[in-house]
Amino acid sequence: MGIKERKETEKSEMKELILKTAMKLFLDKGFNNITIRNIAEKIEYSPATIYLYFKNKDEILYTLRGEGFEKLYEWQKTSLNTNDPLKRLLKHGEAYISFALENPEYYDLMFMMRGPVKNIKETNFCDIGLKSYELLKNNVKECMTQGLFPRMDVDIVAFSLWSYVHGIASLIIRSRGIIFPEEQVNDMIKGSLDFMLKVNYDKNWDTYNKSMNQKPELNI
Amino acid sequence: MGIKERKETEKSEMKELILKTAMKLFLDKGFNNITIRNIAEKIEYSPATIYLYFKNKDEILYTLRGEGFEKLYEWQKTSLNTNDPLKRLLKHGEAYISFALENPEYYDLMFMMRGPVKNIKETNFCDIGLKSYELLKNNVKECMTQGLFPRMDVDIVAFSLWSYVHGIASLIIRSRGIIFPEEQVNDMIKGSLDFMLKVNYDKNWDTYNKSMNQKPELNI
DNA sequence: TTATTAAATTAACAATGTTTAGTTATGGGA
C-alpha cells in the first residue's frame, strides 16, 4: 500500500508546513494579529484548505502549544547532568528562561496568552507540563534532603521557584524590563538568579560582591 | 456658563459609563471577546456613539490601563506605614499580589496582555508605573543599608522581587497554579513570600517550620 | 476510458472594528 502511505506522509507534511508557517507569522505579529488568510497566502493555498487539516484556528494554537511543552521539557533536561542540586537548580532556571526568551512566541502561547476559553484539562498541558514540574520538584526535594533548603512544603517551594523564573521571563517578553537597556538583560537575569540562590544560600555577600565580574551601570 | 459645564460633566459621565461597562464585560469574557457592539448594547446606545468618546477600541484599553496603574499605586502605598524594611517589603509584595488577584482584568491589561502593538512610551506606563517601581526601589535600598540584603545593584534586586510577585500573580491568574486546589492558593502565596524573605533572611528554618500554623496537604 | 474518491478552491456567511452621511435634539439670537 505505497500510495496510502505517501498520502499520509503528504498529509502530515502539509500539517507541518501549516504549523511552521503559522508559528513564523505568530512570532512576528502575535496570534491575534495573524489571519487564516495570511497563513494560506504564505503557503500559497486557499484559506479553506487549512480547514482540511485543522478544525479551526484554535486547534493550530493548541497543537503548537503541545509542541512547546515538548520542546521545553527537552530544553530543561539539559540541566540534569549537573550533580550539585543547587547548581542544577540554577541551570534549570537558566534553561527555563533561555527557552522563554529564545522562543517567546511558544512561551506566550504556553503560559501568557489568555487561551481561547476552554477547560485546560483537555489540552495536553497536564500531561507534559507536569513532567517538567516533576523535574523541578525532585530537584527541590534533593536540595531539602541535603539541607540546602528549609524543609517546607515541596510544592510551595517548587511553585515559588517556577513563579520566579516565569516572572522574569514574562516581564522581559512583555518588555516590562524595558527600563533596562537591551544589552544588559542577560546580566540582569544572571543577577536575579544569583540573588535568589547563590546569594541567599551562600550568604557570603562580601566575597560575592567582589567576585561579580562587573556591576552594570543601569540608567533608568 | 452653566450649560457648557453641564455638557462637560455629561460628556465625562458618559466616558465613565463606557469605561465601567467595558471593564465589567472584559472582566467576564476578556478584552478580545468583547465587541464594541456588546458595550453599546449594554449602555443602550448605538455602536457609533462610542467612537464619539473614544478614538477606537484600543483607546478604551489604554485608558483602563492607566486607571489600573493609578489603582495599583494607591494599593501599594498601604504598605508604607510599616517600619521594618523587610516586613514592609513583605507587605508590599502581598499588596501587589492581592491587587492582581482582586483585579485580574486590570492586571491582565497592565502586565500580561500583549498590547495592541504600540510603543510603550506613549502610554502612561512610564509615568505612573515608574512611581510604583521607585517605591519598591527605595525599600530595597533601605534593606541594603540596614544590611538585610546583599549590596547588589538595586535595580537588579528590585527587578528580581518584582519578577517574583508578578510570576506568582500571573501564574495564578492564568490558572497555571491549577494543580493546587482553590482554597489553598492563599497559603501558597503566603508560603512563597515567606520562602523568599523570611526564610532566606532569618535562616531559622527549624523554628520557622514549627511556627507555620499549618502545613497544607497538597494533592497534585 | 470511466467511476469514485480525495484535495482544493470559489463564493458565500455572519460577526467584527470602524467610518460616512445623515438625522434628531438642544440652545441661542431674531
Place this chain on the structure above:
DNA sequence: TCCCATAACTAAACATTGTTAATTTAATAA
C-alpha cells in the same frame, strides 16, 4: 415664537475576520 448652528446620536455601509457549503479539479481504481 421662529430659525439656525452646533452638538449628540444613529443607520447604513465598508473592509476584514473565522468559517462553511457547494463546486471544481486532480488522483486513483475499475
